Amino acid sequence: MSSSVTVTSLSYSWPDGTPVFDGLDAAFGPGRTGLVGVNGSGKSTLLKLLAGELTPVGGTVRTVGEVGHLPQNVTLDTTLRVDEALGVAARRAALHAIEAGDTAEEHFETVGDDWDVEERALATLGELGLGHLGLDRTVGEVSGGESVLLRLAALLLRRPDVLLLDEPTNNLDLYARRRLYGAVRDWSGVMVVVSHDRELLELVDQIADLRSGRIVWYGGNHTAYQEALAVEQEAAERMMRVAESDVRKQKRELADARVKLARRKRYGQKMWDTKREPKIVMGARKRAAQESAGKHRILHEERLAEAKERLDEAAEAVRDDDEIRVELPYTAVPPGRTVLTLRDLELAYGSRVRGEVQLRGPERVALIGRNGAGKTTLLRTVAGELDPVAGETTAHVPLRFLPQRLDVLDGELTVAQNVARFAPEATNNRIRARLARFLFRGGRADQPASTLSGGERFRAALAALMLAEPAPQLLMLDEPTNNLDMASVRQLTTALESYEGALIVASHDLRFLGSVGITRWLLMEEGELREITPEAVGFPA
Known part of the structure; x- marks a missing residue:
């Protein structure tokens, strides 16, 4: 049976109870899938659910084959040797013991059939541009980008059937990115990669667009996805214009109907006041007019309600993704200063x-x-x-410095409290007004920084620096x-x-x-x- 990951009726919520997924169905089969979506849409959370690192509130995750997961924030024990980080230290030590003449049974059991483990480890490091590290150096000697590749090398050595990559090009230099692109290009199993790296997304076979807790599939790479999305959005905007026009038309017709009904009412009242017809006839005529007027009004109100519903549906199809609205303070520096x-x-x-x-x-x-x-x-x-x-x-x-690890934030404090640390003289209203421009509106500004996604942490850190005094x-x-x-x-x-x-x-x-x-x-x-x-x-x- 070919490798795959299938989710059925998957439900999951943030710690504060906000639902992320509610009945999500999706299947990831052989090939490379690019998982895209705006920050905070749940991409990293979905990968953790697929990897079994989070437990869903409802539904199931079924995997066929071994799963390997490269998280967005790679942390490795700096005291480990490279071979320990790769997970080959025990087999390597047993192999060296056997080569030195120690024929204890446990050494053979440890090595198993993996007699070329050292060569494979060195070859994998070489393919990822880490050949200079060797197997005996400690992790504390490698850079942040090298630690990402080292973690990837450990996964590749395990030969998982399903590989889940979360923003793998973060912190990688140009040379390392090329190595990673090569590893992705050569992958033959199931791969799901979360990334905003356009060059990496050009290597995938399909795009899974995660939006509002649902996935929409697009065949081809990122360029094909963008082209399909543009066609969809053009059609959606056209439908929205048609729906808006229909709502305006129905509003006019309802207003016209109300004017006509008011005229009929005034005419009927005049006939009643002048008693030009027998009372019983006028009474019957009045009841009929009221019944007709009611049906007429209800008809136009129903048509307007239907038009508004169509407009809402059309508006949902038009993407209006929120973007951070960064308003940098006036910071002009004279040329040459x-x-x-x-x-x-x-x-x-x-x-x-x-x-x-x-x-x-x-x-x-x-x-x-x-x-x-x-x-x-x-x-x-x-x-x-x-x-x-x-x-x-x-x-x-x-000067202000926005570090790579965004450690300017105190994870125990809320977003608003973090910003207040940098601008103690700023009023609460000013802080919240600035945070709203960074998409932290209302209760979102009261989230602990430790609960934020990577993109949300960036927005919060940038807001703190920009509001600083x-x-x-x-x-x-x-x-x-x-x-x-x-x-x-x-x-x-x-x-x-x-x-x-x-x-x-x-x-x-x-x-x-x-x-x-x-x-x-x-x-x-x-x-x-x-x-x-x-x-x-x-x-x-």
Whole structure:
């Protein structure tokens, strides 16, 4: 029997009781499925349900074959050796013992038929660009992006029948992403991948669009999905215009009917007052008129109600996905003003900035480099979170730093309370008005930060920094598009286009960097920061 995952009448609710799924039916068979949807729609939750890490309130999840799950936030014990993280340490130790002449039965039982486990582990690391790690180094020596690939390598070594990937390109540099794309392209079993990475979604065989607790299927990759969606939306908008026109027509006809009925009533009353006909005849005529008027009014009211129902149905088919409306404070920096100075800087973990590097307003700097090169370390040092080993960093204007892990938030506090920490002088009304622009309306602003999805955490962290006092004239973002849906990435791009301060963005998302008007490219490579041309990263000068 071929591998598959099937959910039947699946129901699940958030901890606060809000339903996520109510009677969901879906089946994932052989091939690569891209699971898409806006932030907070339940994509990661669905993967955890498929993996058996969450228990549904109702319904069933049936899997055929072994399931492997790569979560969105990969955390590995930093004290583990690489072979322990890969899950091959015991077999490797038993193999080495046998090779050393120890013929104890338990060693053979541990190895089983996996005599080439070490070679397979090294080959898998090599395929993912991790060959330099070896099997004896500790996890604490690898970068965040490398830890994602290391966890993926562990899954691939298990050879699961069903592979569930949740935002696997987050934190991966350009080289690592290419390795991951290759692994996805070569996958022959069942794969369900949650991602906002358009290049990755071009490799899937079908798209599952999760919206309002239901899945709509689209054949083909992301481009085919976008084209089909555009056709659907054009038809839905046309139907909505027709429905709106019909509602207006029915309202006019109901108003006209009421005017005619009022005229008839006045005429009947006049006939009654002048007693031009026998009383019994006028009484019968009045009752008939009232009955006719009632039927006429009910007919038009029913037609209007039906027209409104059709309009509601048409409106539901038209997508109006909420997007964050980022309104950055007025933060203009005069051209040429020095914003940041780095001088003979030696960073923790070995990276350095030779000589003097200055950032002048309102430059837009892209900070690129491989995972582990030191980009985040540099940003954290500039932000004052890390002390330099030597040299100095001087910020000449107020700055704010949005870290990759979004750890500016206190998970025990609500969204509103987190924002208040950064702006203690702001009123509660002002805080909530700002949060509403980031889609935290009403009770959503009172959610504990620990319960937020990845995209929601980003919105909350960005809101906190933007409302902070003083407003930033230097904004530093570390992988800002991680966990954001495509609508939110577009909105963030629009917001940054209107930002008049200086900007430093560490990112592996070249499409995003190309959209925010980068004026300067800095590469962190082999422990050194150097300036490069845009052509070196594939952009015209």
